[in-house]
Amino acid sequence: MRRLAPLLLAAPPALAGALAGCTLPGPRAAAPASSAVVPPPAWRTALPAGGPVRVDWWRAFGDPALIALIERALAGNVDLQIAAARVEEARAAEALARAQLLPQVGGTVPETQGQTLSPFGTPSRAVGAQPGVTASYDLDLFGRLRLAGAAARAQLLASEGARDTVRLATAASVATGYITLRALDQRLAIARATLAARADAQRIARRRFESGYSSRLEYRQAQAEYSATAQLVPAAQLAISRLENALSQLTGDAPGTIPRGLPLDRLLAPPVPDGLPADLLRRRPDLFQAEQTLVAADWSLDSQRAAMLPNLALTGSAGLVLSTALSDPVGVFSLGASILAPIFDGGRLRAQERAATARRDQAAFAYRRAALQAFREVDDALAAVRRTGEQAAALADQTAAARGALQNASNRYRAGYSAYIEQLDAQRSLLNAELSLVQARTDGLASLVALYQAMGGGWSEADVRTVAR
Incomplete structure (x- = not known):
């Protein structure tokens, strides 16, 4: 039995170690050479392979409504049901291949x-x-049927990997959509609060204009600012309705209202340990699917070669x-x-063998691409978690400062020490800072979801303890 790493030629140490338990039969023709997959040097590979997968990683956010929504989606999502039906089809194909041996x-x-x-x-x-x-x-003297059965078994495992990929993507999409929904709710609350403050400012500007203490310009500016804020409310409501319909579709339900739980600023942000082990990538179902597709293509190539021998x-x-x-x-x-x-078939069997070899090579390149994509997604998610946290901290300070500046500008304007433009600028700065802070928090939580998805379901406490050592 031959290991998978030699088939992929210059596989990286992290990838080769992570896939050391995967084997393929017999000597094969070498796949075409390509550049090596090199993981980031900061990643560790100390953990043993085969650790348990966290299938309920979404509970880490601590929101019962989010947990219930994801469980509804996993039970009723149409794409997941289609993937499950494809697994049953592959299981029937495997049973048919086994029956050929009897x-x-x-x-x-x-x-x-x-x-x-x-x-x-x-x-x-x-x-x-x-x-x-x-x-x-x-x-079956030369194993043609047995090899075909092994290929069918690998295809079954690949279809199960595809089903698990859809399951993970569904949970991640629902989690990201719910976080975005809570962000839109908070944006709507900010828009309504700002609209109420602008209404008060508009009333004050009107009284000052009617009393002769200010010009018509200030009153018009207050009106324009009130209208500019008012349009934010229906825009947020429209985005909420569309997102609720999208989440309903993910859960397999008709369009309707989505139950809410914790507000955005109370959702937990689980800590991410430094130096997550690269072995966690073995838990990714899409990588497992690509691996089993390669195994199936390799078995099929052997079966096609055996078809050239007497039977x-x-x-x-x-x-x-x-x-x-x-x-x-x-x-x-x-x-x-x-x-x-076969004595003379016009080259039919030889052409089929070349086609099977080409399919095997395609599967090898697809596997390498899946590994590269996995490394990239994890690195992007880790960078997003770190940078959005820094951005949110800076925006929180900016929001506090803008709120204080607005208080000072409002007091000065009401006392007649400054023009309305100062208060208007302070209101705009506070609104932009609050909306940017909501977006940064949303991006941070969404990047955590992306990290869980990129890691194939997250990490366990044992993984964190191992990294800490």
Whole structure:
């Protein structure tokens, strides 16, 4: 048995170690050479392979409504049901491939009729039947059928990996959508609070204009700012409605309202340990799917090569001859063997072998691409978690400062020490800072979801303890 790393030629140490338990049969033609997959040097590979996968990673956010929503999606998502049906189809194909290894037995009861003449010339009718049993068995001397069965088994595992990929993507999409929904709710609350403050500012500007303490310009500015804030409310409501409909579709339900739980600023942000082990990538179902697809292509190539060799099949039959013309039944049987070998087929088998080799090479490159994509997604998610946290901290300080500046500008404007433009600028700065802070928090939580997805379901406490050591 041959390990997967030599097939992929210059596989990286982290990837080769992570896939050390995956084996392929027999010597193969080498896949085309390509550049090596090099993981980031900061990643560790200390953990043993085969750790448990966290299938309920979304509970780490601590929101019962989010947990219930994801469980509804995993039970009713249409794409997940289609993927499950494809697994059943692959399971049936594997059973069909296994059945080819067993003898084929059948029974027949043909009825025959005929006429005979008696010695005195009086015609008589004889009715007879010949029930029997037939059997055939392919000895599969060179493993053609066994290799085809192994390929079907690998395809079944690949379809299960595809199903798990859809499951993980569904949970991640629902989690990201729910976080975005809570962010839109908070944006709507900010817009309404700001609109109420702008309404007060508009009333004050109107009284000052009517009393002659300010110009019409300040009053018009207050009106324009109130209208600019008012348009934020229906825009947020429209985005909420569309997102609720999208989440309903993910859960397999008709469009409707999505239950809410914790507000955005109360959702937990689980800590991310430094130096997550690269072995966690082995838990990614899409990587497992690509690996099993490669295994299936390799078995299929062997099966196609075995089809070029002679094949030995045994056939036999046994039965009785029953007839009104016979006093006793007559037993009959036959046993035979056949050897079939291709002599001239116009290059058909050779062309099929080349096509199987090309499919194997495609699967090898697809596996390498999946590994590269896995490394990139993890690195992007880790960078996003770190940078969005820094951005959110800076925006929180900016929001606090803008809120204080607005208080000072409002007091100065009401006391007549400054023009309305100062208060207007402070209001705009506070609104932009609050909306940016909501977006940064949303991006941070969404990057955590992306990290869980990139890690194939996150990490366990044992993983964190191992990294800490």
